[in-house]
Amino acid sequence: MRVLALDSSGLVAAVAIVEEEQTIAEYTINYKKTHSQTLLPMLDEIVRMTEMDLTTVDAIAVAGGPGSFTGLRIGSATAKGLGLALNKPLIHIPTLEGMAYNLYGSTSVICPMMDARRNQVYTGLYQFSDGSLKVLEGQTAIAVEELIEKLNESGREVIFLGDGVPVYAEKLREGLSIPYTFAPANMNRQRAASVGLLGLEYLKAGKTEPAEAHQPNYLRPSQAERERAERERVKGQVI
Amino acid sequence: MQKQEKTVCQWNWISRKVKGVDMCETKDVLILAIESSCDETAAAVIKNGREVLSNIISSQIDIHKLYGGVVPEIASRKHIEKINQVIEEALKEAETTLDDIDAVGVTYGPGLVGALLVGVAEAKAIAYAKNIPLIGVHHIEGHISANYIENKDLEPPFSCLVVSGGHTHLVRVKGYGEYEILGRTRDDAAGEAFDKVARAVGLGYPGGPKIEKLSKEGNPYAIAFPKARIADSPYDFSFSGVKSAVLNYINGCQMKGEPYNQADIAASFQKAVIDVLIENAMHAADEFGMDKFAIAGGVASNSTLRNAMKEACEKKGIRFFYPSPVYCTDNAAMIGVAAYYEYRKGTRHGWDLNAVPNLKLGER
Numbered sequence: 139m140r141v142l143a144l145d146s147s148g149l150v151a152a153v154a155i156v157e158e159e160q161t162i163a164e165y166t167i168n169y170k171k172t173h174s175q176t177l178l179p180m181l182d183e184i185v186r187m188t189e190m191d192l193t194t195v196d197a198i199a200v201a202g203g204p205g206s207f208t209g210l211r212i213g214s215a216t217a218k219g220l221g222l223a224l225n226k227p228l229i230h231i232p233t234l235e236g237m238a239y240n241l242y243g244s245t246s247v248i249c250p251m252m253d254a255r256r257n258q259v260y261t262g263l264y265q266f267s268d269g270s271l272k273v274l275e276g277q278t279a280i281a282v283e284e285l286i287e288k289l290n291e292s293g294r295e296v297i298f299l300g301d302g303v304p305v306y307a308e309k310l311r312e313g314l315s316i317p318y319t320f321a322p323a324n325m326n327r328q329r330a331a332s333v334g335l336l337g338l339e340y341l342k343a344g345k346t347e348p349a350e351a352h353q354p355n356y357l358r359p360s361q362a363e364r365e366r367a368e369r370e371r372v373k374g375q376v377i
Numbered sequence: 378m379q380k381q382e383k384t385v386c387q388w389n390w391i392s393r394k395v396k397g398v399d400m401c402e403t404k405d406v407l408i409l410a411i412e413s414s415c416d417e418t419a420a421a422v423i424k425n426g427r428e429v430l431s432n433i434i435s436s437q438i439d440i441h442k443l444y445g446g447v448v449p450e451i452a453s454r455k456h457i458e459k460i461n462q463v464i465e466e467a468l469k470e471a472e473t474t475l476d477d478i479d480a481v482g483v484t485y486g487p488g489l490v491g492a493l494l495v496g497v498a499e500a501k502a503i504a505y506a507k508n509i510p511l512i513g514v515h516h517i518e519g520h521i522s523a524n525y526i527e528n529k530d531l532e533p534p535f536s537c538l539v540v541s542g543g544h545t546h547l548v549r550v551k552g553y554g555e556y557e558i559l560g561r562t563r564d565d566a567a568g569e570a571f572d573k574v575a576r577a578v579g580l581g582y583p584g585g586p587k588i589e590k591l592s593k594e595g596n597p598y599a600i601a602f603p604k605a606r607i608a609d610s611p612y613d614f615s616f617s618g619v620k621s622a623v624l625n626y627i628n629g630c631q632m633k634g635e636p637y638n639q640a641d642i643a644a645s646f647q648k649a650v651i652d653v654l655i656e657n658a659m660h661a662a663d664e665f666g667m668d669k670f671a672i673a674g675g676v677a678s679n680s681t682l683r684n685a686m687k688e689a690c691e692k693k694g695i696r697f698f699y700p701s702p703v704y705c706t707d708n709a710a711m712i713g714v715a716a717y718y719e720y721r722k723g724t725r726h727g728w729d730l731n732a733v734p735n736l737k738l739g740e741r
Contacts, residue, residue: 174494178501178728192506207450208491211457212498218461219502223475350461353454360450366443 139341142195142220143334144181146173146213147205147233148252148301153181154330155190158338163188164331173212181216192224197346199337201328202230203355204260204277205252210354221349228352229337229345234277237300238264239332240325246295246318247274251302254279259302260357261285271336279357282306286313295319299326407471408720409478409503410713411464413456413496414488414516415543416447417706420464422471422478423713426721427525430471432703432710435459438583445582446572453491460499467709475507482716485513485726486736487543493732501728512716513726516707517544517738518556520673522718523704523711528671531698536667538658540682541674542568542585545654546738547612547661550671553718556739559661560612567650568676570616574623574646578639588643589679595640597648600626604653612657619649651682655689662695671698678702 140162145152151173154164163184167176185192200217203210221228237250243266252260262277275288282302286309289296298310299321310318320326340346359367405424412419416437422430437455441447468474483500486493497513504511521537533553539546545562565573568585575584580591602622605615623646630637662670670690676682683699690697704711 172731174498174731175729177498178505182505182728207453208494211453211491211495214457215460215495215498216502218457219499220506222461222464223503223506350465353458356454360448360454362444362448362451 139196139338140194141197141199141229141334141337141341142192143199143330143337144177144213144217145201145233145236145328145330145333146177146209147201147203148209148328150328151176151180152328152330152333153177153184154334155184155188155195156331156334156338161331161334162190164329166327166329168327173209177212177216192220195224195226197227197229197337197341199229199231199333199340200352201233201236201333202352203233204254204279204357205233207354207356210356214352214354218349218352221352226349227346228349229340230347230352230355231333231336231340232262232277232355233328234260234262234300235264235271235273236333236336237328238262239271239336240299240329241297241321242266244297246297247289247292249285249289249296249298250300251285251298251306252300253302253305254358257281259285259306261302270339277357282309283313286310290315292316297321301327406479406717406720407473407477408480408482408713408716409464409467409475410482410514410709410716411460411496411500412484412516412519412707412709412712413460413492414484414486415492415707416441416452417708418456418459418463419707419709420467421709421713422467422473423710423717426714426717427529429526429710430473431467432708433463433467433470434708435463442582445576447489449489449491452489453495456492456495460495464499464503475503478507478509480504480510480512480716480720482512482514482712482719484516484519484712485730486516486733488516488732488734490732490734493734497730497732501730505728510720511726511728511730512719512724513730514712514715514719515736515738516712517546518554519711519715520544521548521550521556521671522715523673523700523708524671524698525714526704526710527701528698531669531671535669535671535698536658536661536665537671537673538654538677538686539674540567540654540672540676542566542572542583544674545614545616547657548738549665554715554722554724558738560610560614560657562614562616563607564615564617565620567614567616567654568674570620570650571676573620574643577624577627578642585676585679588647589681591640592644592647592681595638595642595644597644599638599641600645602626602645602649604649604656606653612661614653614657616650619646647681651685654682655685658686659689659693662693667695669696669698673700673705675706678705
């Protein structure tokens with residue numbers, strides 16, 4: 139089986155084509171250019187380099203969120219357009235689960251974290267056991283202090299990765315009472331090959347969706363919706 | 378692959394001029410068009426630039442009404458939810474498949490950047506997967522091109538007034554895809570002024586159709602709102618003055634405890650805006666000796682504006698063109714028409730096409 143994978147959830151733009159036994163192509167760019175300018179040219183590059191016939195892929199995996207709202211939509215719209223035109227199903231990979239897959243075989247608790255602004259991180263807790271990735275805590279947006287508290291309570295060794303790490307490294311160093319490490323630079327950001335391999339597992343488990351049904355999982359309502367809900371709540375209290 | 382395609386079509390275009398036979402015309406050209414610049418998710422299939430095989434529009438207006446205007450992040454989220462269904466419906470209604478589509482046209486600006494990006498990324502992926510040309514289209518060029526759909530004999534050169542919630546432009550269309558801007562608004566777009574006044578009068582969003590409806594019950598001569606003219610550029614517009622005048626008038630009445638007539642305000646405001654639009658347009662007609670004039674954009678569906686413009690054109694012996702209301706508001710059919718003429722000219726965009734929220738008319 140063959141999966142095309144995309145991740146444009148954060149600063150990194152990443153595309154890959156993977157099979158069970160090998161990664162055929164992987165291309166990562168961690169640069170400030172917008173994903174709109176990079177993602178499809180990158181895909182075009184790996185397709186040409188590997189003389190790939192895209193109709194031979196079985197499914198298209200995409201990091202479906204959380205992440206930058208616009209970045210997620212560029213990835214999702216690209217995946218949806220490819221799915222529609224190639225008549226292939228999509229695989230929605232939770233961004234943080236895909237990142238955790240970078241650290242295959244780690245015995246520590248894996249904690250990917252993305253800077254979610256407003257003093258929060260998008261994070262989740264994962265662990266490998268019996269060769270597969272288990273979700274200990276599903277992805278969510280929480281304050282970094284809350285995360286630190288939770289990790290200290292568990293008492294287990296943790297490995298961190300993601301663009302939230304440099305932002306909150308100081309707070310982590312100060313707050314953590316458990317053993318921890320930071321993942322090295324070859325595996326500490328989104329990787330499309332990981333999204334693709336996890337995608338293969340999802341595909342085998344039948345966890346696909348039609349292209350038209352796919353949409354990102356933002357984990358957060360828009361600011362306007364949040365403010366409106368707050369107004370409605372206050373109004374409800376007054377009445 | 379893309380480059381080769383471009384050369385071939387340009388060659389055909391040249392060969393038409395040489396031999397008087399259009400090789401591009403030997404086969405029907407089908408364009409799939411996508412539009413997502415604001416709050417409508419739209420897709421259409423256009424045959425040979427003038428025939429609309431389908432025109433699907435999914436409007437988000439009911440959601441944005443809750444917020445009194447378009448919320449960009451919500452608009453973007455709705456686009457991604459709906460875009461595949463809208464495209465699939467457009468193909469189905471046109472009784473075609475992507476295998477028969479010759480090129481994909483997409484609005485890449487101006488508009489809300491997050492909203493535009495959904496259509497652009499989707500269009501790029503489809504064109505890429507199908508190995509067909511991608512053509513980025515300017516939203517306003519799309520609006521102008523809407524006039525080609527129902528007026529089969531309309532060809533450039535002509536002049537066009539584009540009036541919508543985001544734009545007010547007086548444009549000379551010198552050829553297909555060749556535009557010269559004569560005038561533009563210095564502040565609010567005409568449609569924006571309608572929305573703001575509608576909100577002030579208590580009509581809600583969207584303001585255009587509501588003001589128009591209420592105006593029919595009011596006296597357009599009841600209140601003399603100012604008509605702004607820009608001294609050094611006779612074709613430019615300004616609508617923030619008239620909008621402020623309406624707000625001041627309402628405030629004044631409220632402070633004095635006097636009742637005010639909503640319908641009279643709406644009618645008088647609408648007249649002030651329409652008068653300026655027509656004056657500038659007719660001034661340009663005199664100056665440039667035009668014989669064809671068209672209107673486009675959401676506000677062009679305002680029947681009072683259409684009738685007044687028609688009358689003004691008839692007086693001067695100018696042929697007047699306007700699209701049906703469904704082609705005035707944002708739609709993908711107009712984008713497909715504009716894309717067709719770009720396709721014929723050999724315009725091809727690369728896979729790095731980006732959304733350009735402040736894209737200028739005639740810029741590529």
